[in-house]
Amino acid sequence: MAFEDLKKEVTSIISNTETPVKDRLTNICEALRSSIPYYNWVGFYFANHESQTLHLETYVGTPTDHVVIPFGKGICGQVAVSNENFVVPDVAAQDNYIACSISVKSEIVVPIFKNGKNIGQIDIDSDTPDPFTKDDEFFLEWVNEQVAILL
Ligand code: SME
Numbered sequence: 001m002a003f004e005d006l007k008k009e010v011t012s013i014i015s016n017t018e019t020p021v022k023d024r025l026t027n028i029c030e031a032l033r034s035s036i037p038y039y040n041w042v043g044f045y046f047a048n049h050e051s052q053t054l055h056l057e058t059y060v061g062t063p064t065d066h067v068v069i070p071f072g073k074g075i076c077g078q079v080a081v082s083n084e085n086f087v088v089p090d091v092a093a094q095d096n097y098i099a100c101s102i103s104v105k106s107e108i109v110v111p112i113f114k115n116g117k118n119i120g121q122i123d124i125d126s127d128t129p130d131p132f133t134k135d136d137e138f139f140l141e142w143v144n145e146q147v148a149i150l151l
Pocket of ligand 1: 041043064066069073074075076077096097098099100107123125
């Protein structure tokens with residue numbers, strides 16, 4: 001499915017105000033994973049700025065032990081500090097990387113901003129090497145803007 005069609009689906013999920021926010025986030029994860037063949041694990045982490053940790057709010061894909069990640073650790077923790085998208089074409093080439101599953105070849109993490117503050121991120125793991133383009137970044141930035149309105 002093209003990103004433009006997927007945007008319509010995400011908009012529809014977000015507008016389901018009867019559905020609890022966490023369930024809507026899970027539904028977004030599921031819509032993304034089922035529509036984009038190289039999105040194999042999709043999840044949202046939210047930041048606790050006091051404890052300087054990220055917390056896994058919801059996800060779809062292989063269960064992970066990494067439900068709490070300190071700022072600075074792994075790809076996710078680095079994005080909590082850098083406030084910038086992090087595209088990893090080859091996870092094996094990263095020193096500061098937390099492996100969730102041996103099948104994962106690449107990863108993209110895009111921060112979520114609310115009132116200018118980095119409050120969390122969407123994290124996507126792929127079993128495909130080097131699949132992510134600028135279109136993925138633009139799309140995921142758009143998703144995060146919609147999610148920020150919900151929070
Ligand atoms: N690989 C991530 C950890 C989270 S899992 O991908 C679900 C990282 O290096 O931060």
